[in-house]
Amino acid sequence: MGIHSDDNAQGSLDFLTAISIFLLTMAYLVLQIPAIFAPFESQSADLQPVAYRTCMILAEDTGWWRNESTNQSGADWENASLNDVCRIGLAANKHNPNDFSKLMNRGKICILSENKIKELNRTYNSNRIIDHSNKSYTMHSWIRYLLGLDIIRTYSYNISLQYLNGTTAHPIYVPNNTHPALCIGNQVPETAEIEKMERLVAIEGDCGVGYLNIGDTNTSNITMGLPHLDSFTVKFENFSEKNRTADARLNVTLNNTDYNNVSVINESGLFAGGWHTFNRTVIDDYLCDSNNITVNVSWCNVSYMWVNRSDWGDRIGGMSMPSAKLVVCIW
Incomplete structure (x- = not known):
């Protein structure tokens, strides 16, 4: 009787059953473990x-x-x-x-x-x-x-x-x-x-925007409260007619029940551009007995301006706007 060789392999039925159970168990655990710990997880x-x-x-x-x-x-x-x-x-x-x-x-x-x-x-x-x-x-x-x-x-x-x-x-x-x-x-x-x-x-701060003719004056009224207020900053940007920046002007006055149109800034010419600040000393000199003051800002030949209030944040470095x-x- 001759010996026959066979290249076909056969797996054990017990082995196939065991590996199937193992894979199903692992799949179940992978799905269930996150749900088990979910109540203890952070919402961050x-x-x-x-x-x-x-x-x-x-x-x-x-x-x-x-x-x-x-x-x-x-x-x-x-x-x-x-x-x-x-x-x-x-x-x-x-x-x-x-x-x-x-x-x-x-x-x-x-x-x-x-x-x-x-x-x-x-x-x-x-x-x-x-x-x-x-x-x-x-x-x-x-x-x-x-x-x-x-x-x-x-x-x-x-x-x-x-x-x-x-x-x-x-x-x-x-x-x-x-x-x-x-x-x-x-x-x-x-x-x-x-x-x-x-x-x-x-x-x-509050700002007014518009194209202003050289001969016109625009006025903005802003009411601010004491005693938190330490200073104002008035800032300008963009002259309407750049070839006539020397005609720009800035006039800031303060008003209350005791004082009328106290001038604290009155400038014109090239140096009217940029930003200008008047501090608490000026306010104390004229308005120390007042709880509220009105700031009147007039300007000419300026397209964009705003008034910043020092009590709306901290002053950092040379910034003209308060930080918070x-x-x-x-x-």
């Missing part, structure tokens, strides 16, 4: 990007409004009807370099507008009910909706503008007269897991 992985995105939108975006019936839109949402607001942002508007009366759909990154800050805070505290996208919102929920904080889940939020030396335990809010300039949202809880995001920002921190808490 979810909160951190939401807090970062919210802080970035407020600090870098101007916001946007659009009226469907008139087909008009713009970045100055603070001047539009609340029903037309599409996005909320606090970044100061950039202006068309060829026409300073027109706004561009880009913000000055980390330079916030005093007007937008005031409007956001005023809107939140107005306690209105608004119909938006066929749904009724309180001001709290409307702002949450525009910031995208109720898409996947509903987040609680607290947004404020604070001095640089403020802390979580002892926040120091930038004041608007006797109230915080910006402090909106839920009260931050002491026990919940919270994601806090801060952005260092500068504050651009935008604080966003999400939970």
Whole structure:
């Protein structure tokens, strides 16, 4: 009898059964282990990007409004009807370099507008009910909706503008007269897991924009409160007629019940460009007995100007704008 060779291999049935059970068991464990530990996992992985995105939108975006019936839109949402607001942002508007009366759909990154800050805070505290996208919102929920904080889940939020030396335990809010300039949202809880995001920002003051003829004078009136106020800074940019910058002029006067049209800055010519500051000494000399003062700013041949208030932040280096921190808490 001859011996026959065979190249075919056969696996043991016991081995195949064992390896199948092993693979099924491993697959089950891989699927079940994350669910077992899910209740003990932190939510910070979810909160951190939401807090970062919210802080970035407020600090870098101007916001946007659009009226469907008139087909008009713009970045100055603070001047539009609340029903037309599409996005909320606090970044100061950039202006068309060829026409300073027109706004561009880009913000000055980390330079916030005093007007937008005031409007956001005023809107939140107005306690209105608004119909938006066929749904009724309180001001709290409307702002949450525009910031995208109720898409996947509903987040609680607290947004404020604070001095640089403020802390979580002892926040120091930038004041608007006797109230915080910006402090909106839920009260931050002491026990919940919270994601806090801060952005260092500068504050651009109330501004008036327009093309002014050489012979014209434009006046802007801004009321500010004492005793927090230490100084004013008036800044100019872009002369309407660059070949006649020597005709620019700047006149700043202070008024209250005891003094009328006290002149603190009266300059003309080339040196009227740039920024000019008068300090607390001037205010004390004339207005130390007053709780409120009115600043009258007149200018000529200037396309863009603003008045910065020292009490809206800290002075850093030679910056003409006060600095503060935008604080966003999400939970």
